[in-house]
Every structure is written in C-alpha cells, then in structure tokens.
Amino acid sequence: MRYSAKVMEHFQNTKNYGKIDNANGIGKVGNTKCGDVMWIYLKIEDEIISDAKFETFGCVAAIATSSMAVDMIKGIKISEALELSNKAVTEALDGLPKEKHHCSVLAEEGIQAAIKDYYSKTTK
Amino acid sequence: MNINNYFDYNATTPTDARVFEAMEDFYKEKFHNPSSFYREAGVVANEIENARENIAKLINCKPDEIFFTGSGTESDNLAIIGTVRKLKDKGNHIITSKIEHPAVLESCKYLEKNGFEVTYLTVDRDGLINLEDLKKAIKSSTLLISIMFANNEIGVIQPIKEIADIAKNNKILFHTDAVQAVGKLKIDVKDLGVDLLSLSSHKIYGVKGIGVLYKKKGLRIEPLIFGGGHENGLRAGTENVAGIIGTGKAAEIAMEEMETEELRIKPLREKIIKELFEKIPELILNSSATNCLYNTINISIKHIEGEAILALLDAHGMSFSSGSACSSKSLDPSHVLLAIGLEHAEAHGSLRISLGKYSTEEGVNKLIEVLPPVVERLRSMSPFWNKG
Ligand SMILES: Cc1ncc(COP(=O)(O)O)c(C=O)c1O
Ligand SMILES: [Zn+2]
Numbered sequence: 001m002r003y004s005a006k007v008m009e010h011f012q013n014t015k016n017y018g019k020i021d022n023a024n025g026i027g028k029v030g031n032t033k034c035g036d037v038m039w040i041y042l043k044i045e046d047e048i049i050s051d052a053k054f055e056t057f058g059c060v061a062a063i064a065t066s067s068m069a070v071d072m073i074k075g076i077k078i079s080e081a082l083e084l085s086n087k088a089v090t091e092a093l094d095g096l097p098k099e100k101h102h103c104s105v106l107a108e109e110g111i112q113a114a115i116k117d118y119y120s121k122t123t124k
Numbered sequence: 125m126n127i128n129n130y131f132d133y134n135a136t137t138p139t140d141a142r143v144f145e146a147m148e149d150f151y152k153e154k155f156h157n158p159s160s161f162y163r164e165a166g167v168v169a170n171e172i173e174n175a176r177e178n179i180a181k182l183i184n185c186k187p188d189e190i191f192f193t194g195s196g197t198e199s200d201n202l203a204i205i206g207t208v209r210k211l212k213d214k215g216n217h218i219i220t221s222k223i224e225h226p227a228v229l230e231s232c233k234y235l236e237k238n239g240f241e242v243t244y245l246t247v248d249r250d251g252l253i254n255l256e257d258l259k260k261a262i263k264s265s266t267l268l269i270s271i272m273f274a275n276n277e278i279g280v281i282q283p284i285k286e287i288a289d290i291a292k293n294n295k296i297l298f299h300t301d302a303v304q305a306v307g308k309l310k311i312d313v314k315d316l317g318v319d320l321l322s323l324s325s326h327k328i329y330g331v332k333g334i335g336v337l338y339k340k341k342g343l344r345i346e347p348l349i350f351g352g353g354h355e356n357g358l359r360a361g362t363e364n365v366a367g368i369i370g371t372g373k374a375a376e377i378a379m380e381e382m383e384t385e386e387l388r389i390k391p392l393r394e395k396i397i398k399e400l401f402e403k404i405p406e407l408i409l410n411s412s413a414t415n416c417l418y419n420t421i422n423i424s425i426k427h428i429e430g431e432a433i434l435a436l437l438d439a440h441g442m443s444f445s446s447g448s449a450c451s452s453k454s455l456d457p458s459h460v461l462l463a464i465g466l467e468h469a470e471a472h473g474s475l476r477i478s479l480g481k482y483s484t485e486e487g488v489n490k491l492i493e494v495l496p497p498v499v500e501r502l503r504s505m506s507p508f509w510n511k512g
Pocket of ligand 2: 036060
C-alpha cells in the first residue's frame with residue numbers, strides 16, 4: 001500500500017487521540033463489519049470547538065484522517081466545522097489510495113454526528 | 125532489508141542462492157528452445173526432465189505425473205476446471221471447503237455460473253472440515269472433492285489420507301491444494317491416494333511464476349491452455365526453462381533439508397506464541413489446530429486493526445500479513461477467519477506470522493520486543509480498549 005508521507009506522518013505521530021472527559025458532543029460512526037470505527041469527542045464553548053479528540057479502531061487511512069480532521073476543526077466555529085468535507089481532509093493528507101476512500105469518509109461523518117449530538121443536548 | 129525481520133514466508137519465500145545459481149546458465153548459454161532439433165535444445169530438454177524427476181521424488185510420484193504450469197493458481201484452476209469439464213457428462217457436483225485459497229474458490233464460483241453445483245464445507249474452530257459432513261455432502265453427481273492440504277492463513281492441516289479414502293470409496297476424484305504443505309511436510313501422494321495435487325515454486329524457495337500439477341497416471345483432464353502440445357498436451361506454451369530448472373533444484377534442496385528445518389523452526393514458533401501471550405493481554409490464537417504447520421502463527425489482537433499493526437511493524441522494517449479488510453483489496457476480512465468463527469473485529473485485528481529458512485532467534489527476539497508497544501500504542505487510540 002502506498003500512502004503519502006503526510007498520511008504516514010499523521011499515522012505515526014498521531015495527535016489528538018483519546019477521550020475528552022467533559023465533552024459536550026460525541027459522534028460515533030462506522031462499524032466493525034466494514035472495518036473502521038471512529039468516535040469523535042468535541043468540547044464546544046460559545047459555538048467554537050475549543051477542544052477535539054478522537055478514538056479510532058481502524059487502518060492507517062482511518063487513523064490518519066481522524067488525526068488530520070480533528071486538527072482541522074480545533075478552534076474553529078461549529079458552522080465552519082460542519083462544512084469540513086471528506087475531500088478537504090483527504091487533500092490535506094496529500095491524497096489517499098483509491099481503495100481507501102471508504103475509510104476516509106468517517107471523519108466527516110464523525111464530526112457531523114458529534115455536532116448533532118451537541119445540538120440535541122443543548123436544545124433540550 | 126534484513127532477512128531476520130521477514131515473517132511472511134507463507135506469502136512468498138526468497139529464492140535460495142543455490143536455486144538462483146542453478147538457473148543462471150539457462151538465461152545465458154542454455155537459452156535454447158527445448159522443443160527444437162539441435163543438440164543444445166536436447167540438453168535443455170534433458171535438464172527439464174531432471175527437474176521433473178526431482179519434483180516427482182519430493183512427493184513420491186513418477187516424473188510423467190508432473191506437469192509444469194505458470195503458478196499455483198493455474199495448477200488449482202487446471203485441476204478443478206480441467207477435471208469437471210472432462211467429466212461433465214457424468215455429473216455436475218464439486219465439494220470443497222470454505223477456507224480454500226481464492227485460486228480454488230474462484231474456480232468453483234466460475235463453475236457455478238456455468239452449470240456446476242458446489243458444496244462448501246464448513247470448518248470448526250481450528251479450521252478442520254468434518255469427515256461426516258464430507259460423506260453426507262456426496263451425491264451421485266459428485267465429480268470432484270478439492271480440499272487444501274494446509275491452510276495459508278492459519279496453518280491447519282486437513283486429514284488428507286482420510287479424505288482420499290472417502291473419495292476413493294465413492295469413486296470420486298480428489299484434488300488437494302498443497303501449495304503451503306509441499307516443502308514443509310513429507311508428502312507421499314501414493315500413500316495418501318490423492319489424484320491431483322497443486323504446488324507452487326515460490327513457496328519452496330524456488331521462483332515466482334512456476335506451478336506444478338501432479339496428475340495421477342491414466343487420469344484424463346481437459347487443458348485450459350491450447351497450443352503446441354507442451355507438457356504432454358496439458359499445458360501449451362514454450363517452457364519457462366530457467367524457472368523449471370530452479371524449481372527442480374528447490375525440490376532437491378527441500379528433500380534434503382526439510383526435516384532439520386522443521387526441528388529448527390518449531391521451537392521458534394513455540395517461543396513466539398508463549399512470549400506474545402505472556403506479554404500482550406487479550407489475544408486469540410487462530411492457528412490453534414493440533415495438526416498445524418510448524419511455521420505458521422495466526423493471532424487476533426483484540427481492539428485494534430491489522431493494517432495499522434502492519435504499518436507500525438513495517439516502520440521497524442518488519443514484514444507480516446493480516447486478514448483485515450483494510451489490508452485486502454476487497455472490503456471483507458479474511459474468509460478463513462470468519463469461517464472459523466471469529467467476529468469481524470477479531471478478523472480485522474489478525475496478524476499472521478510465518479517463519480522459514482532464514483528465520484532466526486535474533487529476529488524472533490526483535491518481534492517479541494517490538495510487538496507489545498505497537499499493540500499498546502494502537503490500543504490507546506482505540507474506542508474499544510478499556511484503558512481503565
Ligand atoms: C494455499 C495456496 N494456494 C494457492 C496459492 C497460489 O499460488 P501462486 O501464488 O503460485 O499462484 C497460494 C499462494 O498464495 C496458496 O497459499
Ligand atoms: Zn480502513
């Protein structure tokens with residue numbers, strides 16, 4: 001499998017992994033049947049993502065996209081995070097092998113799910 | 125590359141230096157087409173027959189029962205498709221198992237699309253087929269049983285002689301894919317009573333792109349490749365001369381060294397299993413059969429995924445394989461691991477360690493040192509691992 005240097009960098013020196021104890025938005029996506037599972041933890045204050053972490057069961061592509069995506073949404077507005085696309089994450093990693101696209105969609109889905117979770121809790 | 129760190133001998137083996145040496149001349153002076161008239165061609169043709177003889181000795185058959193093909197895959201295809209095409213007026217049913225190599229499974233699937241019927245026997249937790257199931261699966265229309273000798277992923281060795289007996293008692297032909305068994309185990313096709321057997325040169329320190337089919341004398345099957353009548357009409361095409369010579373040499377070396385290699389490798393395997401299970405919690409041993417290839421270990425490392433494990437090991441210069449979906453071209457985890465009853469996540473987290481001729485204590489020690497922190501690191505990122 002040929003991964004870009006950026007992918008390997010994010011995979012080997014993964015940042016932002018682990019739980020956030022007082023997270024107020026958690027997104028759990030993927031399933032073990034097809035391979036990768038990603039949990040995204042967000043700490044949102046004043047509509048800004050003040051902290052973000054992930055836990056991922058998955059391959060190199062899944063871990064690298066988790067790491068990159070979480071990096072990209074830290075400190076930005078929720079409205080901006082909602083616009084983060086799987087494509088943007090993949091591009092930031094200098095691309096992924098074609099057969100790995102199914103692993104990379106999880107980051108976008110995970111962030112959306114975490115933000116949805118945040119809204120469902122705060123609008124109650 | 126440091127050969128000590130190579131743990132993927134079931135994927136392929138390096139060409140033995142003696143094999144390489146034996147081949148060299150056939151890329152230089154002895155380039156002649158063995159089918160040609162002049163004396164140089166005759167020399168090449170003779171050398172091919174010597175190679176055939178060496179391979180015949182390795183599995184105890186006659187040289188004229190040995191046919192060269194282009195791969196283990198081709199041998200499997202030829203054995204299965206060639207046999208049932210020949211016998212198609214007598215029936216249409218084939219029995220195989222769920223844990224065969226794709227070379228067998230895909231041949232069977234192709235035949236299913238073309239009017240044949242296939243029974244895929246299930247296996248138990250160790251990967252063994254049940255002989256009673258086999259007997260029950262037999263019908264009047266059954267033409268062929270194809271069961272692999274030893275499995276490439278989990279190393280389980282099937283009761284080949286018993287299967288051959290059942291086949292014989294029911295007047296059904298029996299093929300075995302022995303690609304992983306030849307060169308590791310002593311095989312006597314006459315004693316076992318198999319009709320067809322496939323092997324592959326690159327798994328026995330030979331070369332890539334040479335397969336062999338043993339076909340019992342008198343048994344007639346249809347060729348898949350047509351042309352100039354090579355290999356007694358069974359497999360046309362000018363021979364891969366050097367590859368055949370190399371395979372003959374590899375067979376000769378295997379005959380001599382197989383037993384001592386087994387004695388050397390067995391304790392390395394035992395050491396790896398013992399130490400890894402001591403050092404890493406929550407492992408599953410998938411290569412658990414009592415009758416298992418002495419070079420093969422397959423474990424599932426719970427809560428993490430195989431390709432990620434391979435990548436971190438690769439960063440240490442160490443080579444392995446995994447049955448995870450993400451390390452395969454398809455999106456499914458290993459069909460073998462699912463067939464022995466693993467959950468998807470457990471199959472995704474599998475690691476195959478296969479040893480061979482150049483495996484050393486030094487390499488094994490490095491593996492035992494490197495793997496636990498790799499596992500720990502990936503588990504620390506996993507949502508399923510209770511860091512508690
Ligand atoms: C059990 C088994 N059968 C068949 C094959 C195919 O052999 P080849 O690579 O020569 O096509 C392999 C190799 O991976 C194998 O392990
Ligand atoms: Zn993946």
